[in-house]
Amino acid sequence: MTVSSESAAFESGPYHELEVLRIVEETDDARSIVLNIPEALRELYTYEAGQFLTFRITVDDHPLVRCYSLASCPETESEHKVTVKRVDEGRASNWFHDVLKAGDRLQVMKPAGNFCLADRGTPIVLFAGGSGITPVISLAKTALAKTDRSLLLVYANRDAKSVIFDQELRELEARYGERVQLVHRHDDRDGFLEVEAARSWVTKFAREADFYVCGPGPYMDVVERALESEGVTADRIFIERFVSPEIEALDQKAPHAESDAGARVIIRLDGAETEVIVGDGETILEAAHRAGLDAPCACLEGYCGACVAQVESGRVEMRVNDGGVDEDQAREGWVLTCQGELRSAKAKIVYPDPD
Template sequence: MSKTRYHNLEVAEVIEETHDSKSVVFKIPQDQKDAFEYLPGQFLTLKVPYDGKQLVRCYSLASSPHVEVVHKVTIKRVDGGRISNWINDEVKVGDSIEVMPPAGLFYLNEASNDVILFGGGSGITPVISILKSALKTTDRKVKLVYANRDEESVIFREELKQIEQNHSDRLDIVYIYDTVHGFLNPDMVKEVTTGHVGAEFYICGPGPFMDTVENTLLSEGEEKSRIHVERFVSPADPDEAAALEAEAIAAAGDSTVTAFKVELDGEEHTIDYEKGDTVLKSMLKAGIDAPFSCEEGMCGACMCEIEGGESQLGINEVLTDEELEEGWTLACQCRPISGNITVKFPD
């Protein structure tokens, strides 16, 4: 009834990128290649045994499906980061790690306008994937604004230098170092985006960095639909996640819904509902090929809009407060409670 979620993948290569970051390249078996096809900017989800728990973390693919045949994620060491430090200290070639197929809504679109990329620290990982694909598959102009603490902290420095040399007519890279230029501020954002009104903007990095870029672009009149932001948080530990799920199930215990409507791929379905089930579980029971990946409220693959009733959302590591106010939810965590509910998936 559900898709295979995690696959055991062998580590094919470990690359030391900087003094505090490493890349891990996975070997994808021939019979799993279709499952691991991805779009530039998407991520892999890793499940790692740690201190008696199964911890889950999402890491963006720094490789490009249009340029490389490998699947490479890059992880920067984080103070107190249990998994990031374990990967940097312990993972070696030949190890096996449970990995979920690629997912994520942060990827290169098919427009023809300029592509302006903002990467902060390890936020370069999905950004460089988008950069490589944009240069390979389109004729769009590309600008990368890459902020780091200092020059020694720049991940992919040599690779970026080579790419810039090969695409000097279309690619412009601006490096910003905290120790030299200070932290990225609105004036810097305005300066680097001058001449690129109407571009497509992709932003990934520390929270304050992303907020500065996004808020400045909006204040300058750029459309929100052209500003793409990738935010990662560490998911709750298994015991915490179980408690959150139990709370959501209890809150939906008095549901009066017996059926709801779903609009998916241009078709409308009426789905029977059993109390306690999520929207996704109900759809799968009905034989509907619903979009989903992690089933844990963190990848966004099952994002949908809900109208005409009340529902209860459980674990949410993806949706912003603004998206929730607009009516977005996650099918894998949403439980109908009352009213004539209609669930709409984006085209």
């Protein structure tokens, strides 16, 4: 990440150039990218199952930042593998599918994320929908390799052809036998998952298991309602939400009316300065997107560091900082704009210049 000379010490999540070793076509619309981690970066790119990598790419002269979960197992696999599912009109996912090839080099941040295994000996119940299987299979492989925990995986897809990692899942069943129970749900055969069906798998483990959920919003809503109805406590529920920054930006374009009232922030991005009115309860990133600025973002939850910017004047407070910036960087004025709210009438923030 290139930053201004006076803030060159910022290192919350520098991008390193990594080579694409190979690409694996998992399904018609999902492919895995296997990365080569040089020996000098091995320690920096050490990860836990369930974490993700943040990528910075350029599409049609526009820098884009996206997070993709690691599907590999840190306990048994030496290579780092992420999986990307093609999204209709998704600028980044289509680039990964149509342009990227083996031998190319990518700008990648170190692993981040909190969707990780709790250090317990209880059973594990995993609910995955579509590409939500990517962090989930990493959790499953790691739990089976390093613990004696049993697991149930409920995996929903449109149809049999949409199942990502089908062969890997079969191999896990064969290798670990009774410790693994795999339930496939296909919308074309079984219909969309409903609360009662989800409850049938929750009930058996409601008082003892840890539950991990990742998938499309409607699927996750159903599972969460089932967990709530069975009284599963929050400390045993782990949620990973995939959010498309493109969809998020569209949703945020007009939540607040423009007026002369409200705080104002000058945003310096890609060498240009824009004054934006920030609505009540609105983050800097939301205000930037509403104003039509292509401000970088990825996880939207305060831990990947992709949306970082430096406060030059004024006061900004973060709702959440889950590791995106450390204490030293925060003292230097770095904030996560997806979590940053203005606490002064005026402010100026500066995004790092792209390479």
